[in-house]
Amino acid sequence: MAKILVVEDEENMRELIMEELTDAGYEVDDAPNAEEALKKLESCDYDLITVDIEMPGMNGLELAGKIREKKKNAKIVLLTAYSHYKNDLASWAADAYIVKSMDFTELKDTVERLLG
Secondary structure (H helix, E strand, O other): OOEEEEEOOOHHHHHHHHHHHHHOOOEEEEEOOHHHHHHHHHHOOOOEEEEEOOOOOOOHHHHHHHHHHHOOOOEEEEEEOOHHHHHOHHHHHOOEEEEOOOOOHHHHHHHHHHHO
């Protein structure tokens, strides 16, 4: 069973994403911010990490860069409510970029493809 880390500062959204991915058959862990995510990455190997871009403190683009430095083969999916980040060069540190919606089909399809 693939293990996924969900990094999302909004508790309701974090819980929804976790529920959707758990229902899809993945083992899911979570972190409310980048700092907590980095701590978890020190002690656990994840097959994929979803990262919210807009977070207080270290944002998701910075976190994706740090993850890439430490774990070159990590699969990273950036999640955001704003499509303009797609043109940001830092977003290229991710394997996929998804604009959040209440329909999680794109997220689940992307996770399945990346872990495939």
